[in-house]
Amino acid sequence: MGDTISTDAEIFIAKFSSYVDLSEAEVRVIEGLTRDCTTFDENQDIIQESEKNASAYLLQSGWAIRYKIVPNGGRQIISFLLPGDIFGFRESLFDLSDDSVQALTSVRVHRIPAEKIADICDNSTNLSLALTWARAREQAILMEHIVRLGRRNAYERLGHLLLELLHRLQLVDKAGRSDYFLPLTQEVLADTLGLSIVHVNRTLRKLRNDRMIELDPQTRRLKIIDQEALSERAGYDQTFLDQSALTQDCINDAVG
Numbered sequence: 001m002g003d004t005i006s007t008d009a010e011i012f013i014a015k016f017s018s019y020v021d022l023s024e025a026e027v028r029v030i031e032g033l034t035r036d037c038t039t040f041d042e043n044q045d046i047i048q049e050s051e052k053n054a055s056a057y058l059l060q061s062g063w064a065i066r067y068k069i070v071p072n073g074g075r076q077i078i079s080f081l082l083p084g085d086i087f088g089f090r091e092s093l094f095d096l097s098d099d100s101v102q103a104l105t106s107v108r109v110h111r112i113p114a115e116k117i118a119d120i121c122d123n124s125t126n127l128s129l130a131l132t133w134a135r136a137r138e139q140a141i142l143m144e145h146i147v148r149l150g151r152r153n154a155y156e157r158l159g160h161l162l163l164e165l166l167h168r169l170q171l172v173d174k175a176g177r178s179d180y181f182l183p184l185t186q187e188v189l190a191d192t193l194g195l196s197i198v199h200v201n202r203t204l205r206k207l208r209n210d211r212m213i214e215l216d217p218q219t220r221r222l223k224i225i226d227q228e229a230l231s232e233r234a235g236y237d238q239t240f241l242d243q244s245a246l247t248q249d250c251i252n253d254a255v256g
Helices: 007-017 024-033 114-123 125-151 154-171 186-193 197-209 227-234 248-255
Strands: 038-040 045-047 055-061 064-069 075-081 100-103 107-113 179-181 213-216 221-224
Touching (some): 024 125, 055 114, 075 186, 107 114, 114 125, 154 221
Antiparallel strands (some): 055 107, 064 100
């Protein structure tokens, strides 16, 4: 690879390169996708449910949420979107989007027309495989969230989520060994975990009292004090975040 890679492209090149070996031409394609950037303010919708979405997005910086509003006005947060994530392509396949994506903090994204993504996949096996692999990991994260909501108690749900966010941020160099910036209010945690705000508050206090976490209310910096102990308590196994490269056999099967 050359030595003039644009700063914005680096996070996506690093992520895709962990799945497949990218050629110089494929690196330049990614650079081209990250030339134009759009900013969305905190709480601004990027994609709206029941409206047409014709683009995919590369999340450069900031946090976003995927969510749905239920008939009684309640909100269920489906997933968190973090720097380096790709979203919107699935929604672009439908006449109308079946969920919404909102900026949780100020975010910067690169908007890519859906037909451009399709063209890239037609012309690059490696990029097509990388996008498929990224989508597969998104599905694995969603599966863990379903289990978290359905079969874990409040303590386990919150501990499991905090560990997941730590490890996802570490994959893109946005967290320390045990700490990261957590821009989530108790309301957001409640809407994610299917709990009341009071229950979230009580569970956070329990995690602090058990010396599992420290949370600075001023800086919003979260530290997981004992990852091993919390993983055991929450039933957390990070293998669903596997970022190992595709084997040659997998690549041959995909293209054969």
